[in-house]
Amino acid sequence: MAQVNLTLDFEKLKDEVVNSGLNDVVKSSLVLILNQYMEKERDEHIQASSHERTSDRKDYRNGYYERELLMPSGNIRLDVPRTRSGEFSTEVFEKYKRQDKALLISMLEMVVNGVSTRKVSNITEELCGKSVSKSFVSDLTKQLDPIVNEWATRPLNVMYFNYVFVDAMYIKVREQNKVVSKAVYIAVGVNENNRREIIGLK
Structure with a gap:
């Protein structure tokens, strides 16, 4: 990987800071830094x-295109450099792609822990500045279905449990346009390694 030396325009950064709110300061700073980083990547x-006129030149500049990047502070819009051949590709989006994965995983965890799709959508927009529809959250949680089904249908006769406990917890569910209290029976086993695991629920 090429080593990129980055020189910041601190006057421009100072202007962004002076003329922005706190959250805007963070975003403006990130935009400036990442834009300059990509510029240096293209130079490399x-x-x-x-x-610069040089016989070592491999390609030519060809303007920019805009692309959004999701960061912890919210969405930012970057000017991504292009080259005439189209062979140049920045590492910035690949490097920060895990932010999107982390967001999706966090959304799934919220749903698993009982947060409604409406609240997940509101929380995501509040924290990230990224609007997410309730239907998107619902579609996302469908990715859990194969995992849950595989767990629910796994064979239990291949395991041995020293102890089995059965208990119930009550949850609120919507049934025939009413919210009612329902019991969920949970079987917990202590396996051969003396570790507890949920055997099943109904």
Whole structure:
């Protein structure tokens, strides 16, 4: 991987800070830093800086296109450099792609822990500035169905449990346009390694 040396325009950064709110300061700073980082990446790829004449040049600049990137502070819009050949590709989006994965995993965890799809949508927008529809959250949670089904239908006759406990917890569910209290029976076993695990529920 090429080593990119980055020189920031601190005057421009200072102007962004002075003229922004706190959250905007973070976003503006990230935009400035990442835009300059990508610019340096393109210089390294081309092997020539802007307006430099050199026999080592591999490609030519070809403007920019806009692309959004989800960061912990919210969505930011970046100017992604292009080259004439189209061979240049920045590492910035690949590097931060895990932010999107982390967000999706967090949303799934919220649903598993009983947070409604409406609240998940509101929380996501409040924390990330990214609007997520309730239907998107519902579609996302469907990814859990195969995992849950595999667990629910796994064979139990291949395991040995020293102890089995059965207990019930009561949850509120919507039934025929009414919210009622229902018992969920949970079987917990202590396996051969003396570790507890949920055997099943109904």
